[in-house]
Amino acid sequence: MMLWLYGLTLRLVTPAVFVWLWLRGKKDRRYRSHWSERLALDTVSSTLEGCTVIHSVSVGETLAAKRLIEQFIAQFPDQKVVITCMTPTARALIEKHFGNTVNCRYWPLDTPGAAKRFVTKLKPKAVWIMETELWPQMLNRLAMKNTPVCLLNARLSERSAAGYRRFHCLMKSVWQQLALVSVQNRETARRMNVLGVPKERLFVDGNLKYDIELSQTDKLKADSWKESSEGRLVWLGSSTHPGEHEQLLAAHKAILNEEPEACLIIAPRHPEQFEAVAKLVEESSMTLARRSQCETIPSDCEVFLADSMGEMMLWGQLAPVSFIGGSLIERGGHNPLEVIAAGSNVMSGKHVFNFPQVYGELAKASAVNWVESIDDIVKTINKLQQPAVMKQQHDAAKGVLKTHQGATQRVLARALEYTLTGSGMIKTEQSPRGLIRYDSDIIEAIEDKHFTAQYWQQQKAIAGNSTGRATVWFIQQGDLGLLLRHYYRGGLVGKINKDRFLREPAEKSRAIYEFDLLLKLREKGLPVPRPVAARMEKTGVFSYKADILVEVIPGAVDVFRLLREKQLSAELWQKLGAVIKELHDAGVYHSDLNCHNLMLDDNDKAWIVDFDKCDFREEGDWKEANIQRLLRSLRKEKEKNETFYWKESRDWPELLTGYRR
Numbered sequence: 001m002m003l004w005l006y007g008l009t010l011r012l013v014t015p016a017v018f019v020w021l022w023l024r025g026k027k028d029r030r031y032r033s034h035w036s037e038r039l040a041l042d043t044v045s046s047t048l049e050g051c052t053v054i055h056s057v058s059v060g061e062t063l064a065a066k067r068l069i070e071q072f073i074a075q076f077p078d079q080k081v082v083i084t085c086m087t088p089t090a091r092a093l094i095e096k097h098f099g100n101t102v103n104c105r106y107w108p109l110d111t112p113g114a115a116k117r118f119v120t121k122l123k124p125k126a127v128w129i130m131e132t133e134l135w136p137q138m139l140n141r142l143a144m145k146n147t148p149v150c151l152l153n154a155r156l157s158e159r160s161a162a163g164y165r166r167f168h169c170l171m172k173s174v175w176q177q178l179a180l181v182s183v184q185n186r187e188t189a190r191r192m193n194v195l196g197v198p199k200e201r202l203f204v205d206g207n208l209k210y211d212i213e214l215s216q217t218d219k220l221k222a223d224s225w226k227e228s229s230e231g232r233l234v235w236l237g238s239s240t241h242p243g244e245h246e247q248l249l250a251a252h253k254a255i256l257n258e259e260p261e262a263c264l265i266i267a268p269r270h271p272e273q274f275e276a277v278a279k280l281v282e283e284s285s286m287t288l289a290r291r292s293q294c295e296t297i298p299s300d301c302e303v304f305l306a307d308s309m310g311e312m313m314l315w316g317q318l319a320p321v322s323f324i325g326g327s328l329i330e331r332g333g334h335n336p337l338e339v340i341a342a343g344s345n346v347m348s349g350k351h352v353f354n355f356p357q358v359y360g361e362l363a364k365a366s367a368v369n370w371v372e373s374i375d376d377i378v379k380t381i382n383k384l385q386q387p388a389v390m391k392q393q394h395d396a397a398k399g400v401l402k403t404h405q406g407a408t409q410r411v412l413a414r415a416l417e418y419t420l421t422g423s424g425m426i427k428t429e430q431s432p433r434g435l436i437r438y439d440s441d442i443i444e445a446i447e448d449k450h451f452t453a454q455y456w457q458q459q460k461a462i463a464g465n466s467t468g469r470a471t472v473w474f475i476q477q478g479d480l481g482l483l484l485r486h487y488y489r490g491g492l493v494g495k496i497n498k499d500r501f502l503r504e505p506a507e508k509s510r511a512i513y514e515f516d517l518l519l520k521l522r523e524k525g526l527p528v529p530r531p532v533a534a535r536m537e538k539t540g541v542f543s544y545k546a547d548i549l550v551e552v553i554p555g556a557v558d559v560f561r562l563l564r565e566k567q568l569s570a571e572l573w574q575k576l577g578a579v580i581k582e583l584h585d586a587g588v589y590h591s592d593l594n595c596h597n598l599m600l601d602d603n604d605k606a607w608i609v610d611f612d613k614c615d616f617r618e619e620g621d622w623k624e625a626n627i628q629r630l631l632r633s634l635r636k637e638k639e640k641n642e643t644f645y646w647k648e649s650r651d652w653p654e655l656l657t658g659y660r661r
Contacts, residue, residue, distance in 0.1 A: 075412075589615055
């Protein structure tokens with residue numbers, strides 16, 4: 001009910017959101033672009049289906065995630081990546097840095113329709129959300145599709161946690177839907193556990209923002225700029241806001257009385273503030289130069305307006321002292337680690353509640369200078385002109401940075417483990433005859449011949465077969481056991497058309513769809529076979545044939561065969577019921593749930609096989625109908641087979657006990 005009311009509210013306020021975007025566009029016209037993406041009404045290329053979506057709401061999250069995304073792309077170059085954001089500034093940064101290696105788009109408004117369209121069009125394999133950007137409708141839609149969602153580099157202040165608690169009825173299911181939450185610190189882990197994130201999905205992996213370093217490109221770029229600023233007192237106002245611009249300019253005017261050649265580089269947090277700051281400089285009677293018009297700092301420039309994005313590392317190399325904005329006013333401060341990595345010392349106001357751990361560590365190391373007024377700023381800059389003081393603080397800050405580095409590798413490994421296990425090894429090959437998808441970790445190269453029993457017979461690899469509607473072949477290649485299944489039609493249609501299906505997109509064809517479904521189920525930890533390869537082979541103009549190879553479950557025997565030989569214990573029936581419940585809890589409908597597709601291995605572990613025509617479904621009566629289908633299959637086999645050790649009054653209640661626990 002709460003989700004429905006929330007969805008209704010979002011629908012009602014949507015027009016107001018677009019009015020706001022239009023008005024914001026007066027200062028930054030980019031807010032008036034790509035509106036179709038805001039409602040997921042844009043056309044999306046089918047090549048993006050199965051992508052990994054990485055959501056970094058704005059510039060700060062994008063900068064923090066940059067190295068993680070770079071390493072992910074380098075490790076899995078074949079995996080399609082879509083990076084989403086909410087602001088034009090973040091979009092420009094993503095497009096500038098990653099270019100065509102990723103697809104960049106806006107995260108849609110959290111209306112039911114927009115969330116559904118976004119998920120339907122992209123069909124993401126996994127969604128990674130940076131920090132704490134959670135939208136209930138989108139999370140609910142992804143859960144319906146069983147798409148794993150990770151919250152990475154998460155941080156949650158006590159104030160934000162209190163806000164979430166006020167909406168507990170709406171957010172409770174959201175916290176529980178997260179496959180993994182990788183947090184920056186123990187305080188965040190504790191707060192998120194209280195809100196509803198299970199402890200087993202919570203990990204303290206550190207802060208990605210510490211994993212920042214100067215690239216060779218950054219250093220070379222700074223070298224050409226340093227010549228124009230050499231011998232001058234240069235300081236930086238980083239990520240500044242209204243209310244701070246004025247104080248920094250006043251402080252700089254005072255500094256100019258003692259250091260006439262001094263230069264303030266001022267980099268407003270938001271691009272729409274560029275013109276306002278330029279006007280303030282002109283009104284102060286100081287000479288102004290703008291990054292958009294210069295490739296060096298002019299010698300007569302007193303204030304240099306950094307009206308660009310993504311160059312803070314450059315400005316940090318030019319300025320030995322940096323004021324970090326959002327801290328003289330109650331905005332909570334911004335990330336100081338970027339300028340520290342660039343070699344600059346940090347000056348900040350006291351309002352740093354967005355980064356309590358970072359500033360706490362810097363304060364312990366005496367590596368941050370606290371200021372509260374214009375006079376404090378002037379005194380601090382004068383103090384930091386002493387080489388010994390500057391070096392001591394810089395070394396201390398670099399020590400803090402180094403101590404906390406290494407989060408990127410931990411977070412990436414964790415995200416891959418919980419959302420994309422094995423999928424990076426999945427390859428797709430297209431040919432005029434169709435499409436093959438395979439796990440290159442098992443089979444390095446695949447050809448059409450691998451889907452024929454004749455080929456495996458020539459290799460003397462056939463270990464056996466099983467007959468039913470059609471023959472299933474068991475293949476043994478060294479230690480690897482495989483099962484080869486060709487797809488046949490059933491019923492009356494099958495008597496006329498044995499194995500041809502009406503042509504449809506390859507992703508929806510029988511074998512490819514089952515292959516992808518098995519991957520998703522295994523990523524969720526469900527006991528199903530590992531898919532090895534699948535083929536859609538075009539036949540004629542309008543039809544296709546299909547085949548699949550899956551890994552044989554070692555020592556597993558189907559329940560039908562077991563019941564022909566012996567009675568199953570109550571414990572085993574309960575295990576079978578529990579595994580069906582696990583499948584249903586994940587929203588998986590098994591179209592042919594019967595005693596032939598339930599298995600027990602040598603260790604009495606229960607498995608479910610044969611996922612042809614199965615899919616994910618929303619809550620409904622289908623779960624009970626699925627259970628009844630299994631009951632009918634057991635009754636049918638009992639009637640058909642003289643020896644069949646199943647007794648409904650004894651065994652069926654035990655299965656239901658396991659299912660209902």
